[in-house]
Amino acid sequence: AKKKSSIKGLDGAVEAPDTKNLRVKLVLLGDSGVGKSCIVLRFVRGQFDAASKVTIGASFLSQTVALQDGTTVKFEIWDTAGQERYASLAPLYYRGASAATVVYDITSAESFQKARFWVKELQKHASAGIVIALVGNKSDLEDKREVPFEEAQAFAEQNQMALFIETSAKTADNINELFTNIAKKLPVKPAAPAA
Ligand code: GDP
Secondary structure, X not given: OOOOOOEEOOOOOEEOOOOOEEEEEEEEEEOOOOOHHXXXXXXXXXXXXXXXXXXXXXXXXXXXXXXXXXXXXXXXXXXXXXXXXXXOOOHHHHOOEEEEEEEEXXXXXXHHHHHHHHHHHHHHHOOOOOEEEEEEEOOOOXXXXXOOHHHHHHXXXXXXXXXXXXXXXXXXXXXXXXXXXXXXHOOOOOOOOOO
C-alpha cells in the first residue's frame, strides 16, 4: 500500500498537503495578434479592451476558478509580452508551468500552422506532465474562418493535447469554460475517498 507522506509542524501537528487549493502557473503561447492578451483580460477582468493590453507586460495576472468538488484553482497566467516575435521564449517562461494554452486565430491559417511550432516548443521546454489546451480564438468571426473546427480537433488529438476549444474574447464565448476545463484536467486532485 502507498504510504501517505506527512510533515510534522512545529507544534507537532501533522500537516496534510493542500490539495483543495491549487496554485497553477499557466503560460500562453501563440502568434502575435491571435488574441492572447484579450483572452486573459476577458477572463480576469471581464473586459474586452485592446487598449488595456499594455498593463500586462512583464508579470502575470491571476484568477481563481472554483470547481464543483470544492477544489479551487488559482491560475497565475503568464503572457508573452510580445516575446513570441523573437522565435523562442526564455526557458524561465516555461519553468514551473503545469498548464499551457496554444492559441491561434480561426481566421488565420498561418496562425494555426504556427501552433504546430508552439506545441513542439512545449514538448522541448516544458515539464512532461503539462496540461496543454489548443485554443481557436475569434470564433465570432465565422464568416472569415480559415481553420476548420475538425482539422484543429484532429491536430489536438494527434498531439495528445488535453483540450481543444474555440473561444471569443470579444463576446466572452467559452472563455470561462476554457479555464474551468483546464482546471478539471490538472493531475493533482483531492484524494478520492477509500472504496
Ligand atoms: P496577442 O498579441 O495574441 O496578445 O493579441 P491581442 O490580445 O493583442 O489581440 C490582437 C487583436 O485581435 C486585437 O485587435 C483584438 O482586439 C483582436 N481580438 C482579440 N480577440 C478577439 C476575438 O475573440 N474576436 C475578435 N473579433 N477580435 C479579437
